[in-house]
Amino acid sequence: MCTFSFFPFLRAQSRGMIKCKKCNQVEFIQKSGIMRGKQRYYCKSCDYHFTIGDENTPQEPKRHHEVTIMDIARQLGISKSTVSRALRGHTDIHEGTRQMILDLAKELDYEPNPLANALLKRRTNIIGMLVPEFRHYFFPTIIMGAQAVLSKAGYNLMIFQSDESYETEVANVKALLRSRVDGLLVSITGKTENFDHFRTVLQKEVPLVFFNRVCPELETPQVIIDDYSGAFQAVEHLIEQGYRRIAHLAGPSILQIARLRMQGYVDAMQKHGLPMDESLIVYHDLTEENARLCARHLLDLPQPPEAIFAVNDPSALEVLLLAKQRGIKVPQDLGIVGFSNDPVSALIEPSLSTVDQPVWEIGEQSALLLLEQLDQPRVETKVLQTRLIVRDSSRRKG
Amino acid sequence: MCTFSFFPFLRAQSRGMIKCKKCNQVEFIQKSGIMRGKQRYYCKSCDYHFTIGDENTPQEPKRHHEVTIMDIARQLGISKSTVSRALRGHTDIHEGTRQMILDLAKELDYEPNPLANALLKRRTNIIGMLVPEFRHYFFPTIIMGAQAVLSKAGYNLMIFQSDESYETEVANVKALLRSRVDGLLVSITGKTENFDHFRTVLQKEVPLVFFNRVCPELETPQVIIDDYSGAFQAVEHLIEQGYRRIAHLAGPSILQIARLRMQGYVDAMQKHGLPMDESLIVYHDLTEENARLCARHLLDLPQPPEAIFAVNDPSALEVLLLAKQRGIKVPQDLGIVGFSNDPVSALIEPSLSTVDQPVWEIGEQSALLLLEQLDQPRVETKVLQTRLIVRDSSRRKG
DNA sequence: AAACCTATCGGGAAGGTTCTCGAAACGGGT
DNA sequence: ACCCGTTTCGAGAACCTTCCCGATAGGTTT
Structure with missing residues (x-):
């Protein structure tokens, strides 16, 4: 118109x-x-x-932004340097000015932006943690122990789980590095044979502490337990109970914990002059399904074992369940000892003998070791003690 | 000299x-x-x-710094804008130039700095997760479910646990906010009555999704399960098995899940015309010690209950263990039903009847809901289904 | 009053990106 | 030569903080 x-x-x-x-x-x-x-x-x-632009489009009113150090400075008519000094608790500032700034900061509910800080200082105050799994009580408890220490020291935790997959582990380490974490707490998968991804970490000078499942090739700080003597005691206990034909449900031999527990088993057998039967040693990859298969394999043997020492509690439980299912009497006809003292072990019937390890403390010590690394790189290995807990699954004397 | x-x-x-x-x-x-x-x-x-300065002190050779977009630009004699464009996969760039940049980036092992990006874009690609505890399988499994979804979407997870402490919860929410997470996934403690810390989250327009233990006061998206009908079925099942005097080991009534399960209990009782005995309802705060106390209280009653419906499996287990310890026959003299289907429930003897809930899925759905929020704030409640699993602890017929 | 000192503050760069917008180079058609 | 359009590129701001170092205003000493 x-x-x-x-x-x-x-x-x-x-x-x-x-x-x-x-x-x-x-x-x-x-x-x-x-x-x-x-x-x-x-x-x-x-x-x-x-x-010809849209100069007449109503410019948005300076989009919502969070309160910064500059806002405080502007309102007070001073420079951002001074505000920063006051907030940081620096010297070189008048007491009156500091109060003014502190008061206004509180009033405006100012929160320093850790991103800007991290960018400048090159530290994020984030620690990366990589564990193989989350299913059982073991790693969550370690995480709790580590978190208690780290959060007290002002660090946050970024947690990944590799799900026992090497590829995922590599990807997770990369992601952690990309996130610019200040340090790494790692327990490797049962399939990790190549350690190049960790070499990258070391080369970038990111502090790295292994715990529990450590890396045998790299010179790094680590927190482990005395696997060998734990295993030795467990097997010796079985021998004392009169079991002779003792099998070992072992972990992947590339894992140091698995090798050491194996060695404890072997040495205990030899010490008591028991013959080593290769067919009584089966390896599993620490997954649930595989443990079940191995348990079946052992019990299906033409000449089945009298006792089984398992590399960890979850796999020992699989053996126990299968035995119950088949009506095999534990401990009379089959002795079982696990490793790690999962709470379930005490609840199940018959209760499972196992080797106790200070799980929470593993987390704590790893965190402490990492905290040290942040100041002073220094290779150190902490070894925590184990303790045999004899329960019903292996007690057929006294 | x-x-x-x-x-x-x-x-x-x-x-x-x-x-x-x-x-x-x-x-x-x-x-x-x-x-x-x-x-x-x-x-x-x-x-x-x-x-008079130390102008002659040998200036350190430009301290070790990681390779940036500028290094690539310098080496290629082009501007950082162009490099950024090539790396971002933008248009407006010559194919040859892009290749050059991509090649050099790979050669130099360039990794974009997410901090700088986060500072500029105001998104960290980090999701904060806050759970009450880590001890049982429940929350770790939820975390796994959430992580699967979130990491696929390019987000990392920062996990805190409140340890059933209100103060810790408040502190953790603050820490998460300070870290500028892009979103929050929360399950509150059994003691949280004041929700101001979550109001702050909402006010800062940080997407917030509650799961399992949700906040009744705030209008937020949430993922819950059908607690009411789960509880109703459980109690009705007990009644069908001939139990009459049924107790409820309840959770803190400030939690919606506890209230709904209580309601299910009450309604099932009423439907079958059973009298409500106030002394048969005890509340616990979801900690282990407290559960033990409550179990003892119930069994010590002058006229003890014939069956107990517990608000979750860990507390049901405490009842079961105490009963075993005292030689009370389960299910003949005491029926027990728990809630949440902790794996231990199937292993213990007698095996524990319980209400199964899709734990992994709770994590998945919460993550998906949060992902939606990041685009389009929209309040939605997802309700997942429960399923009664009858095991030995409550089966005394058929 | 000049010389010197201390306490306090401000300017500006750096940290690594992305994005906007203007500029240059180029190609073909008159 | 000129015009017109396209493709490709660069300068610079913005994000927020900390830190270095120079600047200033007073006071105190000779």
């Missing part, structure tokens, strides 16, 4: 009456291509290119 | 022969105080203050 005549500026534009943004002249304007969809003009007079 | 004469500049300095840093003149110099331990001078001629 309305015609152009009512909108002179529209007419001007529609007829090419474009004014130069600089000199406001019209006669020297010519088109000069299209710029992201908009017509572009060129003023010969002042040698200036321009497009 | 050496005298000043061999070091004319030293003599000059020692005699006050200081040259102005600007005009190089000597005669107009005078001391003007001490500046952070160093003598400070003033040149009257050019009105200039200065100190």
Whole structure:
């Protein structure tokens, strides 16, 4: 209904009456291509290119942003340096000024932005933690122990789980590194044979502490338990109970904990002059299904074992369950000892003998060791003690 | 051994022969105080203050810094904008240039700095997760479910546990907010009555999803299970088995899950015309010790219950253990049903009847819901189904 | 009063990105 | 030569903080 005549500026534009943004002249304007969809003009007079923008679009009112150190400075008419000093508790600042700043900061509910800080200082105050699994009580408890120490020291925890997959482990380490964590707490999978991803960590000088499942090739601080003597005691206990044909449900031999427990088993057998039967040693990869298979394999043996020492409680439990299912009497006809003292071991019937390890403390000590590394890189190995707990699954004397 | 004469500049300095840093003149110099331990001078001629610095100290070779977008730009003689465009997969870039940049980036092992990115974009790609505890399988499993979804979407997880302490919960929420997480996944403690800390979250427009133990006062998205009908079924099952005097070991009534399970209990009792005996309802705060106390209280009653419906499996287990310890026959003389289907329930003897809930899925769904919130804030409640699992602890018929 | 000193504050760079917007280069058509 | 359009690139701001170092205002000493 309305015609152009009512909108002179529209007419001007529609007829090419474009004014130069600089000199406001019209006669020297010519088109000069299209710029992201908009017509572009060129003023010969002042040698200036321009497009007709939406300068009239109501500029949003300085988008919502959180209160910064600059806001405080502006309101107080001082510089951001001074505010920073006051907030950081620095010296070189007047007591009155500091109070002013502190008061306003509280009033505005100012929270320092850790991102800006991290960018500048190159430390995120985040510790990365990588565990193989979450299913049983073991690793969650370690995490709790580590978190107690770390959060007291002002660090947050970023947790990943590799799910016993080497590929996931590699990917997780990469992700952790990308996130610029200040340090790493790691327990490897049962399948990790190549340690290049950890070499990268070391090369980037990111502090790295292994716990429980440690890396045998790398010179790094670590927290382990006395696997060997734990295993030795367990097997010796079985021998004392009169079991002779003792099997070992072992872990993957690439894991140091598995090798040491195996060695304890072997040495205890030899010490008591018992013959080593290779067929009584089976390896599993620490997954639940695989443990079940191995348990079946052992009990299906033409000449089944009289007792089984398992590398950890979850696998010992699989043996126990299968035995119960088949009506095999534990401990009379089959002795079982596990490793790690999972709470379930005490609840099940018959209760499971096992080797106790200070799980929470593993977490604590790992965290403490890592905290040390942040100051002073120094390779150290902490060894925590184990303790045999004899329960019903292996007690057939006294 | 050496005298000043061999070091004319030293003599000059020692005699006050200081040259102005600007005009190089000597005669107009005078001391003007001490500046952070160093003598400070003033040149009257050019009105200039200065100190004699260690300009000759060998400037460290530009301290080790990680490879940035600028390094690539410099080596290629192009601008950082172009590099950023190539790396981001933007358009507006020559294919040859892009290849060059991509190749060099790979060669230099360039990793974008997420901190800088986060600072600029105001998103950290970190999701905060707050759970009451870590001890049982429940929350770790939820975390696994959530992590599976979130890491696929490019988010990392920062996990805190409140340890059933209100104060810790408040502190953790603050820490999470301070860390500028992009979103929050929360299950509250059994003691949380004041929700101001979550109001702060909402006010800062940080997406917040509650799961399992949700907040009754706030209008937020949440993932829950059908507690009421789960409880109802459980109690009805007990009634069908011929139990009449049924107790409820309840959770803290401020928790919605506890209230709903209580309601299920009450309604099932009423439906079957069973009298409500207030003394048969005891509340516990979800800690282990307290559960033990409550179990003892119930069994010590002058007229003890014939069956107990417990608010969760850990507390049901306490009842079961105490009963076994006292030689009470389960299920003949005492029926027990728990809630949540902890794996231990199937292992213990007698096996524990319980209400199964899709734990992993709770984590998944919560994560998905949070992911939605990041795009489009929208209040939604997802309700997952429960399923009664009848085991030995409550089966005395059929 | 000049010389010197201390206490307090401000300016600006750095940290690594992304994004906006303007500029240059280029290609083809008159 | 000129015009017009496209493709490709660069400068610089913004994000927020800390830290270095120079600057200033007073006071105190000769």
